Amino acid sequence: MQDALFNLIKQTEGKSTMEKVRIIKRYQNRKLYDTHQSCYVTLEEIAQIIREGNEIKVIDNKTQRDITYTTQIQLLFDQEKKSNGPENTELLKRVIRSETGIFSGYIKSLEKNLGIGNHAAEEKFVEEEAAVPAPEVANYLNNINNSGIETPNTLN
DSSP, X not given: OHHHHHHHHHHHTTOOTTOOEEEEEEOTTSOEEEXXXXXXXXXXXXXXXXXXXXXXXXXXXXXXXXXXXXXXXHHHHHHHHHOOSOOOHHHHXXXXXXXXXXXXXXXXXXXXXXXXXXXXXXXXXXXXXXOOOOHHHHHHHHHHHHTTOOOHHHHO
């Protein structure tokens, strides 16, 4: 009992009492089930849940393994396939040539170079919506917007 309580405390550490993690179960037939709404959901609906600021955790129902990361990568891939913008192979080459060769490593490197980290970027947008970004940040964001990649501004 004490271990279960300790695990619950560790899982909710750093989260407000209003914030709840939405559990999504992935079944063998690849269907995704939102336990909060008690219904099946699509990747697009999961994207909307995330855009609304909710945290999710995707669990493989058979193995009980956390597959949140791979599900979100799949979601990004599907969003990119649906994009009508030009394909940006130059961006992909930069990611591949980066130190780690993966998106998360590339983004962490960008955050480090911009002086932001973890969730600081999201918090900065929320706290300073009307603020004018530094010229190098504005140029970077313009390049992203012109590359056909979804940003917080284009997701809505």
